[in-house]
Amino acid sequence: KAGVTQTPRYLIKTRGQQVTLSCSPISGHRSVSWYQQTPGQGLQFLFEYFSETQRNKGNFPGRFSGRQFSNSRSEMNVSTLELGDSALYLCASRLDSDEQFFGPGTRLTVL
Amino acid sequence: AQSVAQPEDQVNVAEGNPLTVKCTYSVSGNPYLFWYVQYPNRGLQFLLKYITGDNLVKGSYGFEAEFNKSQTSFHLKKPSALVSDSALYFCAVTGPSGGYNKLIFGAGTRLAVHP
Numbered sequence: 045k046a047g048v049t050q051t052p053r054y055l056i057k058t059r060g061q062q063v064t065l066s067c068s069p070i071s072g073h074r075s076v077s078w079y080q081q082t083p084g085q086g087l088q089f090l091f092e093y094f095s096e097t098q099r100n101k102g103n104f105p106g107r108f109s110g111r112q113f114s115n116s117r118s119e120m121n122v123s124t125l126e127l128g129d130s131a132l133y134l135c136a137s138r139l140d141s142d143e144q145f146f147g148p149g150t151r152l153t154v155l
Numbered sequence: 156a157q158s159v160a161q162p163e164d165q166v167n168v169a170e171g172n173p174l175t176v177k178c179t180y181s182v183s184g185n186p187y188l189f190w191y192v193q194y195p196n197r198g199l200q201f202l203l204k205y206i207t208g209d210n211l212v213k214g215s216y217g218f219e220a221e222f223n224k225s226q227t228s229f230h231l232k233k234p235s236a237l238v239s240d241s242a243l244y245f246c247a248v249t250g251p252s253g254g255y256n257k258l259i260f261g262a263g264t265r266l267a268v269h270p
Contacts, residue, residue, distance in 0.1 A: 075256060087260035100257045134198055143189060144258060146198040
């Protein structure tokens with residue numbers, strides 16, 4: 045099976061802009077989670093989607109949002125970008141209660 | 156609240172020697188515990204997990220971990236380290252308060268294996 049894919053792999057934006065990141069889970073996986081990785085804060089949970097519904101949410105401002113489509117593909121959106129949003133954004137998919145499988149990430153740089 | 160501690164920022168070991176990367180956790184209820192590894196400019200790669208059953212868990216690439224409920228620990232071990240094991244290792248936990256779908260990660264431990 046193909047692994048989790050994320051697009052784009054690299055992105056450069058300026059403050060105030062918005063960005064949309066995409067994630068395609070492993071075939072058959074209905075759960076998709078998003079994490080932010082920064083040198084200062086480490087790996088932090090953003091949210092999880094299952095069958096197009098947000099099932100859990102981390103402690104991030106409302107500028108961070110996501111959605112999941114009927115084919116389980118997911119997008120996350122960050123509006124009004126801030127310098128501190130520069131990070132590696134990781135998507136993970138899983139089957140039921142099994143381990144999460146991570147994609148390669150999207151590295152976002154905000155200038 | 157759920158939390159994970161990895162007390163060592165870096166572990167140095169000589170190739171061929173055994174290695175241990177430490178992890179302790181705090182969670183209400185029965186924990187699900189995981190180890191992941193991250194190579195430079197890559198995502199996280201799953202190594203092993205403890206859900207229930209035998210306290211000694213064997214995973215990928217010769218790694219294993221022992222679940223110790225009384226000490227709330229889940230240390231990662233390998234009998235003989237390879238230079239190619241050098242990477243960033245993350246311990247993670249999830250539990251009932253997070254619906255078993257929210258991973259809480261430790262800060263990570265950088266493993267350096269020297270020839």
